[in-house]
Structure formats: structure tokens, C-alpha cells
Amino acid sequence: MRRALILLLRRLIGAVPVLLIVAVGAFLLLEAAPGDAVDAYLAATGGADSERVSELRAEWGLDRGPLQRFLAYAAALARGDLGWSTAFQRPVLDVISERLPSTLILMGLATALAFGVGSLLGIFAGARPGSLRDRALSLTSLAVYAMPGFWLGLVLIVIFAVDLRWLPIGGLETIASGKSGLDRFLDIGRHLLLPVASLGIVYLALYLRLMRDSMAEIWKEDFVRAARARGIPRRRLILRHVARNALLPVVTMLGLQFGSMLGGSIVVEGVFAIPGVGRLALEAVSQRDIPLLLGVMLISAVIVIAVNLLTDIAYAVLDPRVGSSGTAA
Amino acid sequence: MYPLSRRVMLVASAGAGALLALPFGTRAAEPAKGGRLVVAADSEPPNLNPAMIASNGVFFVASKVIEPLAEASYEGKGGLVPRLATAWEGSPDGKSVTFKLREGVTWHDGKPFTSADVAFSALKVWKELQNLGRVVFKELTAVDTPDEHTAVFQFATPTPFQLIRNALPALTSVVPKHVYDGTDIAKNPANTALIGTGPYKFAEHKPGEYYLLKRNEAYWDKDRPYLDEIVFQVLPDRAAAGNALEAAQIDLAAFSAVPLADLARIEKVSGLKVYANGYEGLTYQLVVEINHTRKELSDVRVRQALAHAIDRDFVVNTIFLGYAKPSTGPIPQYDKTFYTDDVPRYPFDTAKANALLDEAGYPRGADGTRFKLRLLPAPFFNETKQFGDYLRQALAVVGIDAEIVSNDTPAHIKAVYTDHAFDITVGPPVYRGDPAISTTILFQSGLPAGVPFSNQYGYANPAVDDLIKKAAAAIDEAERAEIYKAFQKAVVGDVALINVAEFSFITVASEKVQNVSNNPRWAVSGWADTWVQA
Numbered sequence: 001m002r003r004a005l006i007l008l009l010r011r012l013i014g015a016v017p018v019l020l021i022v023a024v025g026a027f028l029l030l031e032a033a034p035g036d037a038v039d040a041y042l043a044a045t046g047g048a049d050s051e052r053v054s055e056l057r058a059e060w061g062l063d064r065g066p067l068q069r070f071l072a073y074a075a076a077l078a079r080g081d082l083g084w085s086t087a088f089q090r091p092v093l094d095v096i097s098e099r100l101p102s103t104l105i106l107m108g109l110a111t112a113l114a115f116g117v118g119s120l121l122g123i124f125a126g127a128r129p130g131s132l133r134d135r136a137l138s139l140t141s142l143a144v145y146a147m148p149g150f151w152l153g154l155v156l157i158v159i160f161a162v163d164l165r166w167l168p169i170g171g172l173e174t175i176a177s178g179k180s181g182l183d184r185f186l187d188i189g190r191h192l193l194l195p196v197a198s199l200g201i202v203y204l205a206l207y208l209r210l211m212r213d214s215m216a217e218i219w220k221e222d223f224v225r226a227a228r229a230r231g232i233p234r235r236r237l238i239l240r241h242v243a244r245n246a247l248l249p250v251v252t253m254l255g256l257q258f259g260s261m262l263g264g265s266i267v268v269e270g271v272f273a274i275p276g277v278g279r280l281a282l283e284a285v286s287q288r289d290i291p292l293l294l295g296v297m298l299i300s301a302v303i304v305i306a307v308n309l310l311t312d313i314a315y316a317v318l319d320p321r322v323g324s325s326g327t328a329a
Numbered sequence: 330m331y332p333l334s335r336r337v338m339l340v341a342s343a344g345a346g347a348l349l350a351l352p353f354g355t356r357a358a359e360p361a362k363g364g365r366l367v368v369a370a371d372s373e374p375p376n377l378n379p380a381m382i383a384s385n386g387v388f389f390v391a392s393k394v395i396e397p398l399a400e401a402s403y404e405g406k407g408g409l410v411p412r413l414a415t416a417w418e419g420s421p422d423g424k425s426v427t428f429k430l431r432e433g434v435t436w437h438d439g440k441p442f443t444s445a446d447v448a449f450s451a452l453k454v455w456k457e458l459q460n461l462g463r464v465v466f467k468e469l470t471a472v473d474t475p476d477e478h479t480a481v482f483q484f485a486t487p488t489p490f491q492l493i494r495n496a497l498p499a500l501t502s503v504v505p506k507h508v509y510d511g512t513d514i515a516k517n518p519a520n521t522a523l524i525g526t527g528p529y530k531f532a533e534h535k536p537g538e539y540y541l542l543k544r545n546e547a548y549w550d551k552d553r554p555y556l557d558e559i560v561f562q563v564l565p566d567r568a569a570a571g572n573a574l575e576a577a578q579i580d581l582a583a584f585s586a587v588p589l590a591d592l593a594r595i596e597k598v599s600g601l602k603v604y605a606n607g608y609e610g611l612t613y614q615l616v617v618e619i620n621h622t623r624k625e626l627s628d629v630r631v632r633q634a635l636a637h638a639i640d641r642d643f644v645v646n647t648i649f650l651g652y653a654k655p656s657t658g659p660i661p662q663y664d665k666t667f668y669t670d671d672v673p674r675y676p677f678d679t680a681k682a683n684a685l686l687d688e689a690g691y692p693r694g695a696d697g698t699r700f701k702l703r704l705l706p707a708p709f710f711n712e713t714k715q716f717g718d719y720l721r722q723a724l725a726v727v728g729i730d731a732e733i734v735s736n737d738t739p740a741h742i743k744a745v746y747t748d749h750a751f752d753i754t755v756g757p758p759v760y761r762g763d764p765a766i767s768t769t770i771l772f773q774s775g776l777p778a779g780v781p782f783s784n785q786y787g788y789a790n791p792a793v794d795d796l797i798k799k800a801a802a803a804i805d806e807a808e809r810a811e812i813y814k815a816f817q818k819a820v821v822g823d824v825a826l827i828n829v830a831e832f833s834f835i836t837v838a839s840e841k842v843q844n845v846s847n848n849p850r851w852a853v854s855g856w857a858d859t860w861v862q863a
Contacts, residue, residue: 033739033740034736034739034740034743034744035736035737035738035739035740035741035742035743035744036739036743037739039738039739039740039742039743039747039781040738040739040742042742042781043709043738043739043741043742043781044372044374044384044386045374045382045384045387045460046383046384046460046461046759046767046782047460047767047780047781047782047783048460048463048780048781049460049463049464049780050776050777050778050779050780052460052463053779053780087375088375088536089375089376090375095536098536098537099536099537102537154568157569157572158572161572161576161578162572162575162576165576165577168576168578169569169572169573169576169578170564170569170573171538171539171562172538175367175538175539175541175560175562176532176533176539176541176558176560270565270566271566271568271569272569273538273562273563273564273565273566273569274537275535275536275537275538275563276537279537279565286737286738286739287739288739
């Protein structure tokens with residue numbers, strides 16, 4: 001317990017410089033991009049006269065220099081205020097918190113699909129490395145991993161939504177349906193089938209291969225041979241000895257891949273019209289909305305840090321050797 | 330006797346059957362009340378108030394809730410049809426315009442619509458806050474309201490009634506005084522939860538998902554609107570809009586949400602119809618803006634050569650797939666009042682272009698190049714980017730090396746309109762019913778830097794500035810039209826910029842939807858007469 005708390009504390013302290021780097025980095029990148037939020041606004045609204053243009057710049061604080069603006073932003077952040085989004089004309093915190101649940105659900109389900117099904121299939125393949133089913137699964141997973149996620153998404157839409165009309169083409173739920181409770185839950189589930197599949201299937205292939213390769217390595221270990229010699233039944237051997245050890249690198253990969261999946265969610269959210277945080281980042285860049293972009297980047301960084309922390313804890317739980325001599329963790 | 334083979338009998342009976350079917354299919358159907366129309370929306374403007382922001386993105390949703398004084402029409406007198414104003418008349422001295430307002434109109438919150446609302450909207454919103462209104466209503470000093478249904482606009486200097494009339498559909502959305510008066514108009518919550526007099530009431534906005542509008546049961550046009558609800562589903566991806574139409578999950582996609590290249594395929598899908606009309610009042614023009622401060626480009630012969638190097642027919646057929654018209658000048662052919670074709674022409678003629686460039690003193694170098702230009706195609710539309718690619722090739726033929734600089738939207742605005750860091754650009758200015766609204770500003774000299782969609786390319790012709798000033802004060806309509814015709818001749822002769830094509834948008838809708846594209850600003854009009862067949 002104490003070890004877990006120390007881990008948590010170390011991680012939290014270590015998170016601060018990470019977040020600072022993310023904030024400064026994102027700010028500098030968007031500053032370096034030519035054009036500002038007022039330019040984006042003028043393009044969308046058909047222009048304005050020069051008086052109005054100066055008025056807008058003053059109103060949005062864009063007439064100050066970059067250092068001034070960053071310091072003002074940092075000061076507000078210290079108070080927990082994520083600032084005002086010029087693209088949405090609302091507080092950044094409101095904009096993000098409205099959309100965060102959709103992204104988290106999408107990514108949570110996609111990760112569950114990828115990790116759950118991927119690991120199971122990986123165990124199935126790795127149970128007998130070199131067998132026909134192993135080769136078939138490995139080949140298929142390689143092909144799937146090579147597919148671009150957005151292409152897969154569009155193909156799934158064309159087949160299941162346009163041609164077969166079994167599933168909706170996008171959106172989070174049926175519009176103004178008035179449903180609640182289980183009905184609404186099922187409705188959202190139906191809408192999320194294709195997006196979760198497009199986002200998850202590619203990572204499923206990754207976890208499948210990882211699990212399978214990991215198991216193939218473990219099969220060669222001495223303790224497995226010893227266990228076989230002891231007469232442990234095959235199924236127990238595979239699950240409790242080989243797979244359980246093979247799971248460790250896959251769990252680590254889960255934490256690492258979560259960040260890249262968050263990036264992939266931008267495209268999937270766009271294609272399937274899901275109101276998530278990924279699209280917000282895109283909007284923020286195209287409208288040069290610095291507070292919004294920083295808000296999205298910071299919240300994403302916090303989520304990724306949290307997920308990595310959870311996987312580290314999971315790793316420690318799964319592997320009794322971790323932390324026992326104080327050398328790991 | 331003609332031998333009646335079995336084949337002949339079959340064909341004949343099929344033909345008879347088809348003939349029988351015809352009368353039932355062609356009889357005009359009675360509008361049915363009820364139903365929901367689902368429309369694709371690609372953006373969610375943070376401020377939906379059309380009186381403040383006169384843009385298509387805002388009008389698309391807001392025009393069903395908030396109404397202007399008059400709307401554009403194919404058949405109406407002067408191209409207008411009354412909405413909140415039933416009659417309008419200009420005074421002989423041009424210093425006042427009297428509007429008779431519609432009676433029996435209520436706001437969605439139940440309060441009555443009166444002339445006070447029009448006065449408030451005009452003085453506090455259109456004149457002060459609306460980008461185009463600040464131009465057209467600059468000289469508005471007061472709005473008298475002798476009674477609840479009359480509003481008299483008073484101008485400090487003679488203002489052409491013709492201009493005010495042309496500006497009615499786009500610039501005169503009326504908002505309720507009792508909601509906005511005394512508040513910070515720009516931050517009023519009614520800018521996102523609209524309150525208007527229109528056929529539909531604002532019901533709900535779920536950010537990122539949809540807007541929901543519901544029928545206004547107390548609408549002033551009894552028996553209308555027909556639909557129960559309109560849903561604007563936010564579909565940011567263009568492929569998604571096309572798929573949604575095919576899967577019958579949305580009923581309508583306007584503003585070319587379905588890309589031109591997909592139209593041939595979509596047309597073949599049964600149950601869908603493509604409408605190429607209904608946007609004449611929103612004509613976009615494909616132009617090449619030329620930086621006159623660049624030495625080579627300051628010579629009119631060089632600019633003429635550029636114009637001769639462009640094959641307008643190719644642009645219309647290949648880039649716009651036929652959904653455009655070649656352009657001869659800054660005013661589109663659709664506007665019969667002001668358009669004249671009596672302007673210098675620059676037909677596609679590469680030999681002439683080469684000759685002009687040689688004459689101007691820019692011979693080809695050893696590698697065949699005369700000089701280099703920076704070309705910044707506007708990223709707003711696919712077609713402007715494609716035209717940029719075409720322009721580079723077309724100019725290479727006459728020995729000009731045009732280097733394409735790609736930017737995203739805010740970067741483009743800054744580079745062209747603030748920094749003037751370009752030699753030529755491809756731009757899509759909009760013609761809004763009258764040259765004075767957003768067209769003359771492309772040719773007026775002396776504008777400060779940083780004003781988008783205006784003359785930021787150093788063109789200065791005092792004679793043209795003079796014409797613009799005269800037209801801004803010309804009360805007599807015939808005289809005003811003549812001034813603008815002279816204006817067209819002058820700017821085309823100067824090759825201030827190169828007008829290449831006039832284009833607009835496409836609507837794709839389910840065949841169930843009726844009364845689509847039946848006015849020149851259909852997508853941004855009220856849809857009170859739109860209905861769906863069961």
C-alpha cells in the first residue's frame with residue numbers, strides 16, 4: 001500500500017514538468033503559425049472594417065505580446081481557470097467538459113475491444129506457436145494493422161450504414177429521441193458500434209501480435225518446461241502460467257498506445273460526427289484558439305498520465321515480483 | 330393489318346400502363362403538414378445572431394427563426410417578397426426610406442412585434458455591429474416610428490433607395506428590442522438561444538451534435554410552416570454528408586456539402602435529387618487578385634497577358650464540372666440591373682499573352698522563364714485550390730513561374746490582407762445583390778491594411794474612386810446603373826483583378842422534400858413553405 005502511495009506521489013510530482021512542457025510547447029507552436037484568432041473569425045464572418053478589426057483584437061487580448069499573453073494564461077491556469085475560447089465564445093472548461101465524456105467512452109470502449117479481444121485472440125494464437133491458426137491470425141493481424149484507421153472507418157460506413165443500412169452513419173445518439181435509461185444506453189451503443197470498431201480494430205491487431213509474440217517467448221522459458229514436467233494440465237498451463245506472464249508487456253503497451261489512440265480519435269470523431277475532444281483540437285488549430293488548444297492538450301496529457309499510472313499499478317498487481325526488492329517501479 | 334406479335338403486345342401494354350400512371354404523377358400535390366426535415370450542417374457559429382453576423386453559416390440556421398424585412402424572390406417585384414415589411418418607399422431627396430410593417434406578428438416569447446424593434450435593430454445592431462451594415466447604414470442617423478407599424482429611416486446624406494432595397498434580404502434581420510435593449514448585445518444569451526418572429530422556434534442546441542427547431546404555431550402566415558421540426562445535424566466531414574444522404578439518414582445537404590466530384594454518383598442514387606439553382610443571390614466569383622505594387626504587375630500589359638493566359642472554359646468544365654459560368658467582370662450576369670457585357674474582353678490566347686509580355690519588356694530567359702511570382706490560392710474552397718494549381722500551369726505556358734504558397738485560412742488572411750506578402754492570389758469574393766455592399770470595396774483605393782476581402786493589392790485609379798463615390802450617392806436608379814456600368818468598363822479595362830468564373834453551390838435533397846430551391850437565396854431563407862411528402 002505504502003509502495004503504491006509513493007508511486008502515486010512520484011508520478012504526480014513528475015507530471016508537473018510534463019504538463020508545463022506541453023503547455024509551453026503548444027503555445028509556441030500555435031504562436032509560430034501565421035495568422036491569429038481574429039483572422040480566422042474574419043474569414044468565417046465575411047470580413048470587417050479596420051476599426052472593428054482593431055476592436056476585436058483588443059477585446060480578445062490579441063494586441064498584447066506573446067509573453068504577456070502566456071503569463072496571463074499561466075496565472076489564470078494556476079487559479080483553475082482554463083480561459084475563454086475565442087472560437088466558441090464560451091469558457092474553455094465548459095467546452096471541453098461537454099465533449100470529454102464522448103471521447104472517453106469512445107476510447108474506453110475501443111481500448112476494451114482492442115485489449116480484450118486482441119489479447120484473447122493472441123492467447124489463442126500463442127497457445128500453439130507455429131500452428132495453422134497461429135499463422136492465419138498473425139497474417140490477418142498484420143494486414144489489419146497496416147490499414148489506415150480512417151479508411152477502415154469509411155469502408156465500414158459504406159458497407160454497414162449506406163449499403164446494408166443496419167447502423168447509423170454517425171452521431172452519438174438518435175436526435176431528440178427523448179429516450180432515457182436502457183433505451184438511450186442501447187441507442188448510444190448502436191451509434192458507437194462503428195466508431196469503436198474503426199478505432200479499436202487496428203489496435204486489436206497490435207495487441208494480438210504482441211500477446212502472441214510474448215507467449216511464443218515465454219514458451220521457451222525453463223519454468224514452463226518445469227511446469228509441464230510437473231504435469232500441470234494444458235489449459236491451466238496456458239492461462240495461469242504462460243498467458244499471465246505474457247500479459248505484462250501488453251499491459252505496458254496499453255499505457256503507451258493510449259496516447260496515440262487519443263490522436264486517432266480526432267479522425268474517427270470527424271468521420272463519425274461524434275462530439276468529442278479530438279475534434280476540438282482540430283478546431284482550435286484552424287481557428288488559432290490558443291486557450292482552447294492548450295486546454296485540450298493539458299487535459300489530454302493529464303488523461304495519458306493517469307492511464308499510464310493505472311497501467312503501472314496494474315502491472316505491479318499482476319506481477320508479484322515488481323516492487324518486492326525495490327528494483328522495479 | 331400489322332402483325333400483332335407477342336412482343337408488340339407486351340410493349341404496347343407496358344406503354345399503356347405507363348401512360349395511365351402519368352396523370353397521377355404529375356398532378357401538383359397538396360402540401361402535407363407535419364414531419365421532420367433533417368439537414369446537414371458543417372459548422373456551429375458561436376454567435377447565431379443574423380442581425381450581427383451576416384454570414385451564410387449563421388443564416389443557414391438562424392434565417393428560419395429570425396426574419397428580415399424582405400426576402401429575395403424569383404417572381405417578386407424588384408426581386409423581393411415582403412416578410413416583416415409589407416411595403417417600402419424612398420423619398421425623392423433620398424434622405425429617408427419609409428417601411429410599412431406587417432401587423433399581427435408576435436415574437437416567439439409572445440410579445441408583439443412593432444416598429445420599435447426595427448428601429449432598435451437598425452440603429453444599435455445593423456449600423457453599429459454588423460460588418461456589412463456598417464457600410465450600408467453608415468449614414469443612418471435616426472429611425473422614426475410614427476406608429477407601431479411604420480418605420481422611417483433617416484439618412485444624413487442622400488442614400489440610394491436601390492441600395493437599401495438590394496440590402497434587405499441579407500442585412501435587415503430584425504431582433505427583439507425587449508430582449509437586447511440595455512444589455513451587452515454581443516454577449517446576450519439570445520445570440521445562441523434565438524428569439525425571432527420566424528416560422529420556426531429555436532428549441533435546442535446540443536453542441537457538436539445538432540440544432541433543433543420546432544414549428545412556430547403562432548406564425549403570422551397562417552397555415553404555415555408545414556414541417557413540425559427541422560434538425561440541423563452537425564456533420565463536419567463532407568464524405569459523411571454524402572453517405573448520410575445515401576443512407577437516407579438526412580434529407581438535405583446544401584452549400585455543396587456533397588463535393589462536386591461525387592455529384593455524378595449521387596445523382597444516380599434513386600430517391601435523391603440535385604438542385605444546381607437556388608443560390609443566385611449568393612454568387613461567388615473566382616478572381617485572381619494582383620499585387621499592383623510589384624513592378625512587373627504594375628504594367629497593365631502584363632496584367633492583360635495574365636488574363637489572356639487563362640482558359641475560362643477549361644476552368645468551368647474541369648474544375649467546376651460545369652457548375653459555373655465564365656465571368657466577364659466584377660458584377661455577375663445574374664444581376665440584370667447592373668450587369669453589362671460591354672467591357673473589354675480577354676479571351677484565351679497564349680500567343681497574345683506572350684506578345685504582350687515581350688512588348689512589356691520581359692523576354693524569356695535561357696530556361697524559358699520571364700519572371701517568378703508568388704501565388705497564394707485561398708484555402709476556403711477545393712475549387713480555389715485547384716484553380717491555383719491550374720493557374721500555375723497556365724502561366725508556365727507563357728513563361729511565368731508561379732510558385733504556389735499554401736496556407737490555411739487564418740494564415741492566408743494575414744498574408745494577403747495584412748502583410749501583402751503575395752504577387753497573385755486566387756480569391757472567392759461574394760456578390761451580395763448590390764455592387765456597393767461588398768464589391769466596390771475590392772476596387773476602392775486608400776484602404777488601411779488588415780481589412781479582409783478588400784483592395785489590399787495597391788490598385789488605385791482616381792477615376793474609379795470617383796465613380797464609386799458618385800454611385801454611393803446617386804438617387805436616380807437609372808443613373809446609378811449607368812455609373813456602375815462605367816465602373817465595370819473601367820476596372821476591367823485596368824485589369825484591376827481578373828474575374829474568371831461565377832460559381833455557386835449545389836443542394837442535394839431527398840425527393841420527398843418539396844419546394845426546394847424556389848428562391849435565389851433558398852438555403853438561407855425561412856423555409857416556411859418547405860414540406861415533406863410522406
